[in-house]
Amino acid sequence: MELNMESTAYKKIGEEKQTAHSLLELIKIARWPKLALAWSIVFTLISAAFSLVLPIITGKLVDKISAMELTIQTAAVLISLFLAGGILNAVSSLLLRYVGSKFFQELRLKIWEKIIHLPVNYFDNNENGKIISRMTNDLAIVSNFLAITLPSILADVLMVTGCIIMLFVLDWRLMSVLVALIPITALLIYPIGRRMNRVAVEAQDAAADFSGELSKILYNIRFIKATTSEKLEMKYTREILGRIFRLNIKEGILSAVIEPIVTIIIMLALVGMFWYGSAGIAAGHITTGTLVSMIFYLFTMVSPLTQLSSFFSQYQKAKGASKEIYTIYNQQDEKQEKLGNVPDMKSHDQNSDILHFANVSFSYNQGQPVLSNVELTFRGGTTTAIVGPSGSGKTTIFSLIEKFYLEYNGEIYYNNVYLDKIRTEEWRRKISYVMQDSDLLVGSVRDNLVYGLNRDADDHEIYAALDTVGLKEVIYQLPDGLDTFVGERGVKLSGGQKQRIQIARCLLSDHEILLFDEATANLDSESEQLVHDVIKLLSKNKMTIVIAHRLSTIYKADQIIFLDKGEVTGVGTHHELMSWHDKYRDYVQFQLPTQLS
Ligand SMILES: Nc1ncnc2c1ncn2[C@@H]1O[C@H](COP(=O)(O)OP(=O)(O)OP(=O)(O)O)[C@@H](O)[C@H]1O
Numbered sequence: 001m002e003l004n005m006e007s008t009a010y011k012k013i014g015e016e017k018q019t020a021h022s023l024l025e026l027i028k029i030a031r032w033p034k035l036a037l038a039w040s041i042v043f044t045l046i047s048a049a050f051s052l053v054l055p056i057i058t059g060k061l062v063d064k065i066s067a068m069e070l071t072i073q074t075a076a077v078l079i080s081l082f083l084a085g086g087i088l089n090a091v092s093s094l095l096l097r098y099v100g101s102k103f104f105q106e107l108r109l110k111i112w113e114k115i116i117h118l119p120v121n122y123f124d125n126n127e128n129g130k131i132i133s134r135m136t137n138d139l140a141i142v143s144n145f146l147a148i149t150l151p152s153i154l155a156d157v158l159m160v161t162g163c164i165i166m167l168f169v170l171d172w173r174l175m176s177v178l179v180a181l182i183p184i185t186a187l188l189i190y191p192i193g194r195r196m197n198r199v200a201v202e203a204q205d206a207a208a209d210f211s212g213e214l215s216k217i218l219y220n221i222r223f224i225k226a227t228t229s230e231k232l233e234m235k236y237t238r239e240i241l242g243r244i245f246r247l248n249i250k251e252g253i254l255s256a257v258i259e260p261i262v263t264i265i266i267m268l269a270l271v272g273m274f275w276y277g278s279a280g281i282a283a284g285h286i287t288t289g290t291l292v293s294m295i296f297y298l299f300t301m302v303s304p305l306t307q308l309s310s311f312f313s314q315y316q317k318a319k320g321a322s323k324e325i326y327t328i329y330n331q332q333d334e335k336q337e338k339l340g341n342v343p344d345m346k347s348h349d350q351n352s353d354i355l356h357f358a359n360v361s362f363s364y365n366q367g368q369p370v371l372s373n374v375e376l377t378f379r380g381g382t383t384t385a386i387v388g389p390s391g392s393g394k395t396t397i398f399s400l401i402e403k404f405y406l407e408y409n410g411e412i413y414y415n416n417v418y419l420d421k422i423r424t425e426e427w428r429r430k431i432s433y434v435m436q437d438s439d440l441l442v443g444s445v446r447d448n449l450v451y452g453l454n455r456d457a458d459d460h461e462i463y464a465a466l467d468t469v470g471l472k473e474v475i476y477q478l479p480d481g482l483d484t485f486v487g488e489r490g491v492k493l494s495g496g497q498k499q500r501i502q503i504a505r506c507l508l509s510d511h512e513i514l515l516f517d518e519a520t521a522n523l524d525s526e527s528e529q530l531v532h533d534v535i536k537l538l539s540k541n542k543m544t545i546v547i548a549h550r551l552s553t554i555y556k557a558d559q560i561i562f563l564d565k566g567e568v569t570g571v572g573t574h575h576e577l578m579s580w581h582d583k584y585r586d587y588v589q590f591q592l593p594t595q596l597s
């Protein structure tokens with residue numbers, strides 16, 4: 001909602017200026033292949049100049065033919081001129097293509113680099129499918145315009161002006177009449193062009209909506225089936241596709257109106273030229289060659305003129321698309337940290353590390369506090385269990401530790417250094433995080449295990465890690481062992497197995513801080529014991545923080561934190577909390593899935 005309001009407000013503040021500006025900014029973002037661009041412009045200009053002299057030469061030759069003076073040589077000259085013109089044209093369009101593709105690649109890479117470094121809350125507020133559409137459709141429109149239309153427009157303008165000048169030189173009286181047709185054409189086409197732009201921008205939005213809908217459905221396919229919402233989703237999809245269809249037809253109608261206007265005007269000019277020309281030839285004012293040259297010029301003008309008439313609508317399209325892309329590009333990303341000197345946060349030994357939350361309050365959306373005045377201390381070499389009802393803010397604490405969200409009140413510091421002052425990348429390298437609903441990436445078991453690992457790990461080491469989490473046999477028996485594909489296109493693992501793969505990954509990476517968001521229902525009691533042993537193993541000399549749903553985990557923690565509606569209402573050992581914290585006692589007795597045996 002907020003975003004929508006923002007964008008309408010944004011539209012009101014002089015949209016024109018803002019968007020033209022974003023197109024200019026995008027030109028600056030990507031590195032251009034300068035040499036190829038320069039050559040492509042040179043070739044385009046040469047080929048334009050060539051097209052301008054061809055009609056004159058042809059005219060002269062025609063006069064020679066009428067005077068019966070045509071020799072083999074002149075015919076050969078004519079043919080080679082046409083050939084040379086063709087080659088020039090081919091080279092210049094090939095070069096333009098190169099420049100365009102290179103620019104597209106660069107721009108995509110730059111924007112993608114930006115997106116991948118955007119903070120998590122950007123992805124909370126923007127649909128994946130729309131981001132994908134911006135990356136594909138919109139970027140293609142913009143780079144097509146900047147790298148292909150714009151450079152060739154130079155040649156088009158040159159051609160049209162050149163042709164008009166040449167026609168004037170050949171016969172100014174006729175041309176004065178014909179030139180009057182230009183403003184008339186423009187006047188007829190302009191309003192249609194404007195309509196076309198509006199339609200084009202709407203069509204881009206509809207395309208983005210379509211991608212959004214598709215990715216939503218694919219991502220949630222189980223949920224959609226389980227709730228039998230296929231019909232409802234088909235209704236949405238049908239609506240969007242209907243919108244795209246209507247816009248396509250509208251675009252078709254508009255260009256169907258423009259095309260005949262242009263054709264009729266050209267035909268009129270042609271008829272006028274023939275009529276006037278033949279009268280001129282009869283009266284001896286002009287030669288047949290001159291008339292041929294003039295007709296030739298008229299035809300040479302047609303293609304660049306149509307290009308020019310579509311230029312405006314392409315410009316509008318590109319402007320619309322660039323606005324969306326530039327909005328993304330303009331977001332503050334995680335990389336833009338200006339930290340200056342990063343303070344030294346090392347302590348003498350890992351067991352004296354301290355991570356402290358000082359009066360931290362946080363909300364995802366204004367007015368809905370998720371954490372309130374949280375005061376917490378985590379120590380190296382110890383295990384802390386965070387316990388509390390669903391939605392109390394446990395995972396949120398992990399998100400703040402990971403620096404996923406930066407807009408909180410209060411301070412978080414590590415060994416007396418504010419988290420804000422620590423470079424995000426450096427900080428995250430200290431942490432292993434096993435998420436609550438850990439999905440595997442697409443790739444092999446090995447890929448998932450060594451993901452983010454900044455060193456090589458051999459099979460022996462990897463199997464040892466898998467053995468510790470009790471997965472060695474399972475993986476060993478897979479058709480390709482460690483190289484078996486898992487995830488979307490491969491073997492499917494259960495929720496518990498996935499989380500154990502994540503734990504094995506943490507074993508390999510051996511970071512100082514371990515964050516473990518225990519899955520609520522993924523483990524049977526045997527695996528539970530195993531995972532518990534692993535955590536014990538992992539947490540030696542580490543700062544371990546577990547969001548725990550099992551008494552076995554909670555029981556052995558050095559410190560338990562009870563979180564209730566975003567507030568810390570109790571800190572202590574299991575026995576301490578059992579003795580005085582009523583809610584904790586209730587929680588342990590009635591809400592935990594496994595009782596202590
Ligand atoms: N990305 C988000 N954007 C907006 N609100 C969020 C977001 N993530 C969580 N919340 C809200 O913040 C509150 C705390 O969520 P959190 O995930 O921290 O709970 P939790 O204690 O981990 O719960 P559970 O035990 O069910 O995992 C919830 O009310 C939730 O709706």
Ligand SMILES: [Mg+2]
Nearest residue numbers: 394395436517
């Ligand atoms: Mg959670």
